[in-house]
Amino acid sequence: MGLTPRIYKKVESEFTIPSRTRLSFVRPMGIGSLWVEGLASLISRTAEIHSIPTSVLVFKEMGKLGTGAWVKFRLGMFHARIMASDDAAQEVAGIVERLTGSSEGRHTAVIFCGEAISRVDLIKPFRDWCSQCYQEWSDSSLTVYDPLIWAIDPVRICPKHQAELTTKCPGCLNRILHLDLLSRPGYCSRCGEWLGRYPDSNLSESQSGGECPDDTWQKWVICNTGELIVAAHSNQETLSKNKLIASVRSIFASAQDKQFPSTFELNRRIIFNWLNGASTPRLKLLLEFCLVFNVRLCDLAFGEKKEAHIKSRRKDYAHIKESLLRGLEEFPPRSLRKICSDLGVAKRTVRSQFPSLADKIILNYRGSGKRLWGPQKRRGVPGHKKTPDFLVEAKKYLEQLLNEEPPPPLQRACNYLGADRKCLRRHFPELCKRINLNFQAFYRGLSMQDSFHDRAKSYLEKAVAEIPPPSFSYVCRTLTSSRAALLRRFPELVSELTEKSKAYRKRNLESIEHELKQALKTDPPPALFAISKRLGVYITTLENRFPHLSRAIVERRKRYFSSKLVSIDELLRVLEEYPPPSVSAIANRFQCRPDSLSYRFPSIVKTIASNHRQHQKLHSEQLKSQFREELTKVVLEIIAEGNVPTNNAVYARMKGVKCRAMICETLREVLNTL
Secondary structure: OOOOOOOOOOOOOOOOOOOOOOOOOOOOOOOOOOOOEOHHHHHHHHHHHOOOOHHHHHHHHHHHHOOOHHHHOOOOOOOOHHHOOOHHHHHHHHHHHHHHOOOOHHHHOHHHHOOOOOOOOOEOOOOOEOHHHHHHHHHOOOOOOOEHHHHEOOOOEOOOOOOEOEOOOOOOOOOOOOOOOOOEOOEOOOOOOEOOOOOOOOOOHHHHOOOOOOHHHHHHHHHHHHHHHHHHHHHOOOOOHHHHHHHHHHHHHHOOOOOOOOOOOOOHHHHHHHHHOOOOOOHHHHHHHHHHHOOOHHHHHHOOOOOOOOOOOOOOHHHHHHHHHHHHHOOOOOOHHHHHHHHOOOHHHHHHHOHHHHHHHHHHHHHOOHHHOOOOOOOOOOOOOOOHHHHHHHHHHHHHHHOOOOOOOHHHHHHHHOOOHHHHHHHOHHHHHHHHHHHHHHHHHHHHHHHHHHHHHHHHHHHHHOOOOOOHHHHHHHHOOOHHHHHHHOHHHHHHHHHHHHHHHHHHHHHHHHHHHHHOOOOOOOOHHHHHHHHOOOHHHHHHHOHHHHHHHHHHHHHHHHHOOOOHHHHHHHOOOOOOOOHHHHHHHOOOOHHHHHHHOHHHHHHHHHHHHHHHHHHHHHHHHHHHHHHHHHHHHHHHOOOOOOHHHHHHHOOOOOOHHHHHHHHHHHHHHO
């Protein structure tokens, strides 16, 4: 009974096979949340998944696709910029997406900031991490990575554990770059130490992490920064500088009476520079602005919500009237222009709503005579008579300043009376002179001398107790004082410091002389430069302080190496060796430098180098052919079993091979030949 073939109907499908990528698919962690992965961590984790160093991935794979200047730099010089909001970050994120096939690489850097937020103090120059997060992820068999929020400069605590982020490796006590030659998430790129262990008790607080002193400020920073990262992912757009400046202008114009805390770096001058386009807002200053004006950074950046705290533009005329009545009772009286500017209303508004009060304030200000004293007087304006009442009041106030303790400066009288210094000196020369003399005698004489005396004495006492003690000339330069002044004020401290400095210098010179004598007896004799580097002194110091010993060390080194010069017969015997050694190996064998061999025997050294290169080339070709034969056998075995020889299947059967990229390239060539 014959079998009839089964006929299948053609099914139209919209399924499309995605294009092949150079590397395996790697999706960033925490996309769309506060814990989104940073771009540097994504690159390090991709290199770890493919079992290659980070330097190989960056320079061999990503360097082929990169066209920017970042390819030419060392990895450590460019590690922080790849997560900032410049063109290099966009290029690196695009290259990672092309290599891994992921379309979410741009969310791992703060590219969404664009030109709205300055790159200054945006990304930390070094890597910070939370040891507790690392340990918890490792114990729960979760992926260990570095979230982007850890790299934001104002963030100093962990959003989950509320503990200060660790800044130094507990093994080597060094700062770690975001992206280094051997970067791995959760490990130190210098010593390979696991960073997830809980910090020891003997580590410092800045190194081990602990409760952050400004806990309230850090919680505000984390809340607003996290909301900005999540909103940027949901909106899929970069920040607009014009929208940000417009939001800042509307909020600042409606609430100009806000006071800035003294601990904040933000002030009104910085905000005016933002509005005028003189500077670009920094992230920390924007967070301070949002805290002062009670605005969410997300709403300020994207303009999604109108702030409820903004005052209404409708003027409070009752408050304006009360301020005008208080202005009539002030002495010295303020001008109407000054009162209107303090209230934040136009002068024409006050004159139209309260004409009688405005006229009384103007007459009161003119009648006080204050207008004649200050620098407000303009050319071409007719002068007014100096009222005797104001001159009497000014003289009475100046006499009162003469009896105050401590003596005040003349500027206080100018501020109180609204007068200029020249005018006061012209009308009351004796009183002004006595006030200035009292102020100079007290503040610029006694108090400054006393403060310098205490500061110099405390510094000299610390210098005497310091080991090694500094020289007396260094102390004079630090205190910006002459030697005679310190000797006259502190003779005992200066003499003690000088004796200690001389004794320490004498012991130091004796120890250096002992080291030089020992160097004359060692074989092979060290170079004078190596000795100076080991002792921590300049080579000119050794030549000036110990000329005979320095000359003897140099001559002995010359004699020693001249007796051990390589002969031409020894080099010719090297040409007969197999496998042919390299020039550096021959130099190490004869205890000399490769450049000296090249200088003395140029033709023989060139022959040795060419033989070594040819041998290395043949050896590499043999290894490649062996690897190709082994991979071909594995592919044929997989096909014989009825399976598809994928990269993972071949990699699982190739024992002792860790480079997945090499397997992928060879497998592609083998499949094309079969």
